[in-house]
Amino acid sequence: MPANRFNGHTDYGIGIGLRSPHYHHILTRKPVVDWFEIISENFMIDGGRPLRILDQILEQYKVVQHGVSMYFGSAERPNREHLRRLKTLVQRSKTPWLSDHLCWGSVDGRYTHDLLPMPYTFEAARSTAQKIREVRDFIEIPVAVENVSSYAEFHVSEMTEWEFLNEVAERADCGILLDVNNIYVSSQNHSFDPFTYVNSVPAERVAQIHIAGHSKYRRYILDTHDHPVIDPVWKLYARAIERVGHTATLLEWDDSIPSFDEVHDEALKANRFLASASLAAAV
Amino acid sequence: MKLLNLQRRMARAVMTPLTHSERMRTVAPDGRSMRAVASQIIKPNDRLTSFERLEIYNRQYWFRVLSAFAEDFPGVRAVLGGRRFDAMAKAYLIDCPSQSFTLRNLGSRLVSWLQKHPSRAGERQNLAVDMARLEWADIEAFDGLREPSLKPEDLAGVNPAKLRLRSQPYISLLALRYPVDDLLLEVRKDSDDLDVASNAFNERHKRKRVGAVAKLNPSAIFLAVHRLDEDVYFRRLDREEFAILSALQAGKPLSAAIESALRGSLIAVADRAAHVEKWFHTWAALGWFCRLEKSPKNEKAASRQ
Numbered sequence: 353m354p355a356n357r358f359n360g361h362t363d364y365g366i367g368i369g370l371r372s373p374h375y376h377h378i379l380t381r382k383p384v385v386d387w388f389e390i391i392s393e394n395f396m397i398d399g400g401r402p403l404r405i406l407d408q409i410l411e412q413y414k415v416v417q418h419g420v421s422m423y424f425g426s427a428e429r430p431n432r433e434h435l436r437r438l439k440t441l442v443q444r445s446k447t448p449w450l451s452d453h454l455c456w457g458s459v460d461g462r463y464t465h466d467l468l469p470m471p472y473t474f475e476a477a478r479s480t481a482q483k484i485r486e487v488r489d490f491i492e493i494p495v496a497v498e499n500v501s502s503y504a505e506f507h508v509s510e511m512t513e514w515e516f517l518n519e520v521a522e523r524a525d526c527g528i529l530l531d532v533n534n535i536y537v538s539s540q541n542h543s544f545d546p547f548t549y550v551n552s553v554p555a556e557r558v559a560q561i562h563i564a565g566h567s568k569y570r571r572y573i574l575d576t577h578d579h580p581v582i583d584p585v586w587k588l589y590a591r592a593i594e595r596v597g598h599t600a601t602l603l604e605w606d607d608s609i610p611s612f613d614e615v616h617d618e619a620l621k622a623n624r625f626l627a628s629a630s631l632a633a634a635v
Numbered sequence: 636m637k638l639l640n641l642q643r644r645m646a647r648a649v650m651t652p653l654t655h656s657e658r659m660r661t662v663a664p665d666g667r668s669m670r671a672v673a674s675q676i677i678k679p680n681d682r683l684t685s686f687e688r689l690e691i692y693n694r695q696y697w698f699r700v701l702s703a704f705a706e707d708f709p710g711v712r713a714v715l716g717g718r719r720f721d722a723m724a725k726a727y728l729i730d731c732p733s734q735s736f737t738l739r740n741l742g743s744r745l746v747s748w749l750q751k752h753p754s755r756a757g758e759r760q761n762l763a764v765d766m767a768r769l770e771w772a773d774i775e776a777f778d779g780l781r782e783p784s785l786k787p788e789d790l791a792g793v794n795p796a797k798l799r800l801r802s803q804p805y806i807s808l809l810a811l812r813y814p815v816d817d818l819l820l821e822v823r824k825d826s827d828d829l830d831v832a833s834n835a836f837n838e839r840h841k842r843k844r845v846g847a848v849a850k851l852n853p854s855a856i857f858l859a860v861h862r863l864d865e866d867v868y869f870r871r872l873d874r875e876e877f878a879i880l881s882a883l884q885a886g887k888p889l890s891a892a893i894e895s896a897l898r899g900s901l902i903a904v905a906d907r908a909a910h911v912e913k914w915f916h917t918w919a920a921l922g923w924f925c926r927l928e929k930s931p932k933n934e935k936a937a938s939r940q
């Protein structure tokens with residue numbers, strides 16, 4: 353949905369990830385961009401240049417925070433220091449909502465720094481939803497969970513990934529950051545129909561959409577964010593937009609990062625689909 | 636299987652060191668069969684076995700932490716050479732896996748670990764430790780907290796015998812044995828040169844520079860790693876200058892810090908006041924001291940005098 357309670361009732365357009373190779377271009381040329389997504393962890397620090405640059409960006413642009421290490425799905429409780437730093441940044445960035453992944457990555461205080469897949473069990477859904485609520489209560493803004501790319505499935509799973517996503521989102525009453533590239537990658541790795549996934553997501557909970565490129569290997573696909581978006585992913589995006597309407601969309605490009613204009617132009621291709629969604633809504 | 640149990644088993648497998656050819660081990664160091672672990676928790680598919688699917692995560696883990704670690708310590712890498720550095724990095728990350736949500740803190744235990752495992756640095760242990768201390772201080776200086784700086788007027792009417800000055804949290808004071816500050820700047824210059832053709836030349840140049848520094852007789856070098864206008868700088872300090880700052884950092888009142896730092900100094904007694912004044916002038920200009928706290932904690936500390 354365009355503006356809903358999961359994205360702070362905002363109506364953001366097409367954004368791109370704020371990455372250091374583009375800082376200079378952005379600050380000197382001041383290109384027109386609807387919004388930037390920042391990786392929270394890069395700015396959960398006490399001082400220095402990153403925060404100064406963020407403040408300069410915030411003077412001119414809308415920024416949304418995206419995290420990579422809250423690990424809603426880790427069995428351990430949220431780390432207090434992490435929460436405290438995250439909240440400080442939320443107050444600085446004025447992000448209307450905040451996203452992190454539906455995954456785990458730490459156990460017994462040790463961090464893998466990876467987005468590890470969840471076992472799709474009811475126990476895991478309950479524990480994950482509880483953690484999302486805890487985080488949201490602490491930071492006091494809406495939270496959206498993002499589906500990840502995965503390369504493994506567990507024997508203990510009791511449902512499909514999309515059923516798990518719905519179960520968690522319902523229990524936590526949280527938003528969804530729908531990553532259509534991740535759906536595509538996982539569908540190839542686990543042999544399911546990605547459209548079934550997109551069609552099963554509760555449209556009213558979608559706060560934001562991610563698009564990205566990936567790398568194809570002989571026997572599996574890796575979510576590398578180092579390529580343009582491929583056609584099948586655009587098709588999934590089109591279907592998602594058809595279902596959820598004109599939704600804040602963000603292109604992720606994290607490796608082999610080309611020029612700012614190249615990344616932004618790639619993101620703006622989403623306009624084709626957003627325009628038709630607006631048209632459909634108007635009719 | 637309960638969530639916590641599954642996550643413990645998978646994390647243990649994912650963090651198990653890779654083989655020399657960067658594959659997942661078939662037998663973990665503690666004797667577990669990795670095939671058995673994988674097939675107990677992970678489903679195979681039509682293209683990959685359970686083992687191969689787990690291996691993707693195992694490899695990803697090591698590639699990620701090793702590359703983040705190498706990015707933070709190019710100086711230590713230059714000192715040890717690529718092969719020894721890689722072996723050291725693996726051993727360090729096995730002993731000290733990340734305990735923080737951010738990769739920034741990955742190297743926080745390197746200095747103490749290297750001191751406990753001197754053989755990991757071969758014959759250049761002292762040089763490697765000096766370099767690790769400098770590179771860690773650099774990380775701390777880059778994004779450490781800057782508090783409001785002390786202003787001259789803050790000191791009006793303050794008794795120096797009771798005054799406790801705090802330096803900025805981003806500053807590290809280092810007493811080193813080798814001129815690793817110059818060496819690190821050279822290593823970075825070589826690495827910044829992206830011209831592929833000059834890569835081999837840069838590597839040779841780096842090795843030569845490291846070799847030259849390693850041959851030097853150890854001599855005391857005092858350094859403040861600090862930040863100015865968001866850039867990190869290495870500033871060489873006089874011995875007494877370093878001693879005053881260290882004493883202040885340790886919580887000594889101003890008069891006592893100066894007195895103890897100058898005890899036994901080679902600076903002529905008649906010149907000392909001028910030196911101290913010059914140093915303080917520089918430190919103030921660099922904003923190195925924090926504003927005095929008006930908190931009850933500070934007053935209590937002061938009244939204990």
Ligand SMILES: [Fe+2]
Pocket residue numbers: 498531534562604
């Ligand atoms: Fe994503």
